[in-house]
Structures are given as structure tokens and as C-alpha cells.
Amino acid sequence: MSLWKHPVESRANNECHIGMGEPSLLERVAMETVGRCGEDFEVDRIISIAFKKPLSTTEDTDEFGAPVDPAKRVAEHALIYAMYERERNAPAMFQGQRTLDILTDRVKSNFGGTQRMALVVLDQLDDGRLTAARVLPFLKHPDVSVSRTAAWVIGHHPEWGPDLVEHFREALAAVEPGAGSEAERERLTEQLARLAQSEAIQQLLAETAGSGAETAQVVALRAMQQSGLAATPSVWLDRVSAMLPQASEPGQLAAVDAIAQWRMPKEGHAELKAALVTVAGNKDSADTLRLKALQVASPLDAVDIALLQTLVTWTQADPELGLRREAVQVLGLAKLQPAQQASLLPLLGELGPLELPLLLPAFRDGEVALGSQLVERLADAPGVKGIRVDQL
Known part of the structure; x- marks a missing residue:
């Protein structure tokens, strides 16, 4: 040397x-x-x-x-x-x-x-x-x-913020649907996700998710999902809450996937949870999307009659559809009224050892009479062998 x-x-x-x-x-x-x-x-x-x-x-x-x-x-x-x-x-x-x-x-x-x-x-x-x-x-x-x-x-180079916003605004506007441009969309998504620490990029992603064309909207939401930020920007929470109920199904699915990866504030976000429940209540949407929205929104503070019936129906679906276990989990975490808790007792005889333990929390804080019925039904339940002693 x-x-x-x-x-x-x-x-x-x-x-x-x-x-x-x-x-x-x-x-x-x-x-x-x-x-x-x-x-x-x-x-x-x-x-x-x-x-x-x-x-x-x-x-x-x-x-x-x-x-x-x-x-x-x-x-x-x-x-x-x-x-x-x-x-x-x-x-x-x-x-x-x-x-x-x-x-x-x-x-x-x-x-x-x-x-x-x-x-x-x-x-x-x-x-x-x-x-x-x-x-x-x-x-x-x-x-x-x-x-x-x-x-x-x-x-x-945070000082390049204005130049970056202009560049990516044009890139998002030019993004095209279809399999032919999938690689370009993935690259744009990756780049935006890596730059999401920038407040200017955060604002651009929020704007695009809130009002962009469907393809650009999905790119922005996926970038939000992959950003890995330690704290989710409030502008994302607010914009996605507003766009979620009106978005197309691909946009809703991308939004739900993004929310599932976000770090939520300790106090939660009531508007976002309400928007997720609204998506789940749309009978015209795919069951997988509706159930995923409920999983992300869990624990639910309340469950209306129609939604409760939908969840019960999903618990009885073909296991290969991938709905059963997830629906049971949502029910187990939800805050239910006494009458709703009682309506779930018949499920105890239908669930297997992998699902029954997930439903038990739904009966917490129940009345004495409900507890007696619960113990009686568990005695003959086929899934009782999946319950740990500390869960009883």
C-alpha cells in the first residue's frame, strides 16, 4: 500500500x-x-x-x-x-x-x-x-x-422534498393497470415505501390514496403498507378513513392490508374502525374482504344483529374457504350483549379443538345462568380437548 x-x-x-x-x-x-x-x-x-x-x-x-x-x-x-x-x-x-x-x-x-x-x-x-x-x-x-x-x-436528502413530490406525482399519474406494467408498479411502490419517512412523500401518498385513480390509489396504499414507519402519520389515518367506504374493492383490499401493518396510536382511531366495519357490512363485497376488515378492526366494541348473523354463518363455512377460524376469532374478541352471548351457545357443539378455544372469550363477564349453560355444553363439545385448563 x-x-x-x-x-x-x-x-x-x-x-x-x-x-x-x-x-x-x-x-x-x-x-x-x-x-x-x-x-x-x-x-x-x-x-x-x-x-x-x-x-x-x-x-x-x-x-x-x-x-x-x-x-x-x-x-x-x-x-x-x-x-x-x-x-x-x-x-x-x-x-x-x-x-x-x-x-x-x-x-x-x-x-x-x-x-x-x-x-x-x-x-x-x-x-x-x-x-x-x-x-x-x-x-x-x-x-x-x-x-x-x-x-x-x-x-x-430531505432538502430534495419538493423535487421528489413533483417527480412521484407525475409517476403516480402515469401508472397504468394491467399485467404488462406490474413490474413498474412494484418498483414505484418500493421506492415510495423507502421514502415514506419524508413528510412531503407522506402527504403525497395520503392525497393519492384519498382521491387518485384506482391503480395509483392501490400503489400508494401498498407503499403505505410497506413503509414500516414507527408511527403512522395522522394524515394517513384520516384520509384512509374517509376513502375506505367509497373505494372500489381493489382499493378497499389494499387499504385493509395497509391498515393491518400500521402501528396504531394508543388511543386508537374511531373513524378508521368505523370505516372498516362499514366495509364489512357491505353484502355485495367478497366475504374474504369483509372478514379481513373485521379482523383488522378487532376487538369490536359492538356487533349489530346482521353482522352477528354473518359471522355465525362464516363459522359454519367450509374450512377450505378460510373463513371459519377467522370468524370465530372475531367473535371471541368482540364485546357482546348477554342475548348475543346466549345465541352463540349452539356453536360450542359444532367447533373443533382448534376453533373452540378462540370462541370462549366471547362469554366473558356473562351472567351466572349463562355460565352454567356454558359448562353444560362444554361437557359434550367435540372441541373441548383443545381447551387449556387456565381457559376454564
């Missing part, structure tokens, strides 16, 4: 070790030394190595665009470090122009290695040359490693 202080000698010693097949320790050290030398000659060699990288896939890269393979990750880091050192140590000769050329002229290249590395280098230099306008086009790059790297760079 001391050769970097003597560029003439180091050129001959290191050039022969770069780009010779699979990355090795010697090649990585050589690349780092080349970067430290600060001579323009070696830059072409570094770039040519990066361009040997084929298109990456979602399986090849992590969420930030880096290789998942440890050896490739270390080798790429050496390349990035060489480019970084080359840029940092020779500003008079290089001045980032080669890196900028890579970014601007080779966006449509079939090889994404150089673009990803150039993005990382410019981001780490942090000298103002990397702007939102320069990075945003890379979000649509065909190489997953490049698009994810661009999203990672954008994610720690």
Missing part, C-alpha cells in the same frame, strides 16, 4: 492485477492503490471493470442496491473506494467530470455497475454536484442495483 506515494512505480505494479477474473484480495488492494495514486490514466481501467457487471436482479442486491454476495460486495467496495480516492486526491485534473459523464451519458447502458458506483461516490463527496434532477432519472433504471441505490441516495 505504500506504493500509492510513488505513482509511477505503482502504475506498473497495480495495473496488471486489476480486472483479472474473479475479485481477489490482491485485486482489491490494487484497485484501492490505483485510486490513491491520483492519475487520470487508471480511471478508464476502473470504469471498464465496473462495466463488466451484468444487470442485477432483486435476488442479487439488498434493499440499498449493494450485492448480497459477500465477495462481490467487498470487491465493489474496493472499486467505489478507488473511484472516490481518485476523485478526492486529484481535483485539479479530474474534477468529477468523468463521473458526471457516466451519470449523464450512460443512463441507458445495459451495465449498471458504473452508474451505481458513481452515484455512491458523488453522494459521499457531498460537494453539491449531486442534485435531485440528476438522481431522479435513475429510479427508472433497468438495473435493480442502480434504481435502489438512487432511492437510497434520495432517502437521505
Whole structure:
């Protein structure tokens, strides 16, 4: 490594070790030394190595665009470090122009290695040359490693908020339905989810979920679902509460899936729970959607007669439909009136050992007479063997 202080000698010693097949320790050290030398000659060699990288896939890269393979990750880091050192140590000769050329002229290249590395280098230099306008086009790059790297760079530049909103507003407006554009929708969803820490993006997602076209609405809701925020923005809770009852079935399903992943405030959100119950009460909707809405809304503070009857019907459905166990669970968590509790007693003789324990909480705080009937029916219930002693 001391050769970097003597560029003439180091050129001959290191050039022969770069780009010779699979990355090795010697090649990585050589690349780092080349970067430290600060001579323009070696830059072409570094770039040519990066361009040997084929298109990456979602399986090849992590969420930030880096290789998942440890050896490739270390080798790429050496390349990035060489480019970084080359840029940092020779500003008079290089001045980032080669890196900028890579970014601007080779966006449509079939090889994404150089673009990803150039993005990382410019981001780490942090000298103002990397702007939102320069990075945003890379979000649509065909190489997953490049698009994810661009999203990672954008994610720690909150000052780019206005530019991001305009870009993604246009992207959401242009999103199309159909299987042909599914990959583009998934990529847009992933990018929005990663940027959801931004208040500007949070507001855009809320607006789109509340009033966007169905396809854009679903993309926004899925981004909300995948965001993984520690606290759910109040604007999401309010907008989704308002849109949920009027949305199309695909929009309602996406909203319910999103709500299921959100961290709810300690005090809950009464309007959102009411909207979920409204969705569940629509007899024209699919049973799976209705039941999922009730699961997310649970525990229910009250159950009307029609909804109670619907839940009881689902407990008697064919197990292969996937409704029975979930319906029993919703009933078990709900707060029921004494007459409603009594109406569930016949179910005790119909449920198996996997379902009966889930229904027992529905009889909590019941009257003495109800308790006596409960014990009597449990004695002959086929599912009683699934009940633990501490549940009685």
C-alpha cells in the first residue's frame, strides 16, 4: 500500500492485477492503490471493470442496491473506494467530470455497475454536484442495483422534498393497470415505501390514496403498507378513513392490508374502525374482504344483529374457504350483549379443538345462568380437548 506515494512505480505494479477474473484480495488492494495514486490514466481501467457487471436482479442486491454476495460486495467496495480516492486526491485534473459523464451519458447502458458506483461516490463527496434532477432519472433504471441505490441516495436528502413530490406525482399519474406494467408498479411502490419517512412523500401518498385513480390509489396504499414507519402519520389515518367506504374493492383490499401493518396510536382511531366495519357490512363485497376488515378492526366494541348473523354463518363455512377460524376469532374478541352471548351457545357443539378455544372469550363477564349453560355444553363439545385448563 505504500506504493500509492510513488505513482509511477505503482502504475506498473497495480495495473496488471486489476480486472483479472474473479475479485481477489490482491485485486482489491490494487484497485484501492490505483485510486490513491491520483492519475487520470487508471480511471478508464476502473470504469471498464465496473462495466463488466451484468444487470442485477432483486435476488442479487439488498434493499440499498449493494450485492448480497459477500465477495462481490467487498470487491465493489474496493472499486467505489478507488473511484472516490481518485476523485478526492486529484481535483485539479479530474474534477468529477468523468463521473458526471457516466451519470449523464450512460443512463441507458445495459451495465449498471458504473452508474451505481458513481452515484455512491458523488453522494459521499457531498460537494453539491449531486442534485435531485440528476438522481431522479435513475429510479427508472433497468438495473435493480442502480434504481435502489438512487432511492437510497434520495432517502437521505430531505432538502430534495419538493423535487421528489413533483417527480412521484407525475409517476403516480402515469401508472397504468394491467399485467404488462406490474413490474413498474412494484418498483414505484418500493421506492415510495423507502421514502415514506419524508413528510412531503407522506402527504403525497395520503392525497393519492384519498382521491387518485384506482391503480395509483392501490400503489400508494401498498407503499403505505410497506413503509414500516414507527408511527403512522395522522394524515394517513384520516384520509384512509374517509376513502375506505367509497373505494372500489381493489382499493378497499389494499387499504385493509395497509391498515393491518400500521402501528396504531394508543388511543386508537374511531373513524378508521368505523370505516372498516362499514366495509364489512357491505353484502355485495367478497366475504374474504369483509372478514379481513373485521379482523383488522378487532376487538369490536359492538356487533349489530346482521353482522352477528354473518359471522355465525362464516363459522359454519367450509374450512377450505378460510373463513371459519377467522370468524370465530372475531367473535371471541368482540364485546357482546348477554342475548348475543346466549345465541352463540349452539356453536360450542359444532367447533373443533382448534376453533373452540378462540370462541370462549366471547362469554366473558356473562351472567351466572349463562355460565352454567356454558359448562353444560362444554361437557359434550367435540372441541373441548383443545381447551387449556387456565381457559376454564
